[in-house]
Amino acid sequence: MNNQVLAFSFALVSSLAAATASAKPVTYTIDPTHTQVDFRWNHLGLSNPAASVDALSGTLIWDGEDPSKSSVQVSMPVNSIRTRVPVLDAEFQSEKFFNAAQHPVITFRSTRVERVGTSGAFRIQGDLTAHGVTRPVVLDATLNGEAQHPMFNAPAIGFDATTTIKRSDYGLSVALPMVSDEVEVRITVEALEADAAKKASPAR
Secondary structure: OHHHHHHHHHHHHHHHHHHHHHHOOEEEEEOHHHOEEEEEOOEOOOEOOEEEEOOOEEEEEEOOOOHHHOEEEEEEEHHHEEOOOHHHHHHHHOOOOOOOOOOOEEEEEEEEEEEEOOOOEEEEEEEEEEOOEEEEEEEEEEEEEEEEEOOOOEEEEEEEEEEEEEHHHHOOOOOOOOEOOEEEEEEEEEEEEHHHHHHHHHHO
């Protein structure tokens, strides 16, 4: 009987310790091979072209028990923006648009993360810096899932997020209003626990 009580007590303590450990914030490294940032605008009221960021890096700190302790920061090189139109790609890098020579990186840093209701929806407030200008933005995000990555045997997490910005807020006012001021941004993110990501990076 004593052995049973001892075994039960040990199991209970172990479970509580595991629960406490899992409740701690986890630092993830964003996986650029499974993360996409796309943005779309309207042209002459006729079409809705899009562009994508082909390279990015960032860190996500996630606390599922208390999302307010979570944060995210992302860097996106301007020279990785692709429109699938070579002439427009070149224009985006020029002084006419993003001026990549002077402002080579677009960044986002969260300032607040909050859960919306009891679902997997979240509101992420932060500062977006582009073209040398910083403005507050709000991302409407959805937690797609948290799981043990089957290839790397480490925690992984995924989100989708959307927002709409005005490009004129960042000094990007070329061709207004023929080309829309509002730009829709869609993001899908996959991230791997930071230590595992370091070990996995040669295999990516």
